[in-house]
Amino acid sequence: MKRDFTLSQYRALCEAILAKNWPILTFTQYLSASSAQCVILLRHDVDRWPNNALAMAKLEHDLGICSTYYFRATSHVFRPEIITAIASLGHEIGYHYETISTTKGNVEKARDLFASELSRLRAHADVKTACMHGSPLSAHDNRILWQHCTPRDFGLLAEVSMDLGTTPFLYFTDTGRSWNSRGTNLRDYCIGARSIDVSTTEELIDLLPSLNMPMVIQTHPERWNQPGHRFWLYWLIDHAALAAKFILRTFRKR
Ligand SMILES: [Zn+2]
Structure with a gap:
């Protein structure tokens, strides 16, 4: 079996995505498009x-993909x-905010910090x-900010984990070192999206030709390393995080 979560596996995933011949869009391109379709x-x-x-x-740029x-x-x-450098390759840059957890739930400070970051x-x-x-x-859940303001207040089109419009999406995430493992994923999901349990990237590649819904595929680039010390370092980080999340999930249920 191939080692998973390597850049080589990511390239294979991209090639399978390209083989579908569907438009691959950035989030701004999707939100600005006039019609929802298979994307x-x-x-x-x-x-x-x-x-x-x-x-x-x-790697994506070499394959003609913008993400x-x-x-x-x-x-x-x-x-x-x-x-x-990433923007110059044609990719979109977005803001990955965490201001509610940084300010320990202080909404006023979180809003100011959001604007300045x-x-x-x-x-x-x-x-x-x-x-x-x-x-x-x-x-703290960082989305609490949106109970007090809107993305438009900051000149943003959307917060994409909360609002991608009314079109149903399939959602795959590499969180937890598998795809869609809700047992190990506390908050990395997309509200309203549907999921299919897939364990390995190879399984996802095999599944792709049969999928007929728009989809979001979310990765964390730090997880994808060629075999070597960084691969095993992140493997260790992932397994430590899985153990911590298991304990947190058990604790939060009580
Ligand atoms: Zn994150």
Whole structure:
């Protein structure tokens, strides 16, 4: 069996996506399109290791694919030279916000922080969409912000984990080192989307030809490494996170 969550496997997934011959759109392209049809949206949440995002962006560019990269504003992720390099390859840059968990639930401070982080990101790219960082180990859900304001207040078209319009979407995420494992995924999902349980990337590749609904495929580029020490380091991080999430889920049910 092939080792999963390598860049080679990601390339194989992209080739299977291309074989469907459906439009592959960025989120802004989709939200600006006049008609909903069979489309594929590739969403990348850059939670850490931004160089991995650049490698993935180059791979997609080589294949003629444009996708969307959501950047956190943390010091180790917010790397202007990487953000501009990815944007220059034709990809969309979005804002991966976590201001409610950063401010520990203080909505006023979270709104101000959202505005200032978004403006910092906009100094390097045209940002029209945002999506929340799951902050799985925080007690705060970052979407609480939207009980007090709207994405349009910040000149955004949408918060894409909450509002992709009325068209039903299939949603696949690599969170938990499988695809759609709700047992290990506390907050990385898309409201209103449907899911199919798929374990490996190879299974997803095999399933793709039979799928006939628009879909969002979400990855975390830091998870995708060629075999070597970074592959095993992230494998360890993933398994530690899975254990922590299992404990949290058990605790929150009580
Ligand atoms: Zn995230």
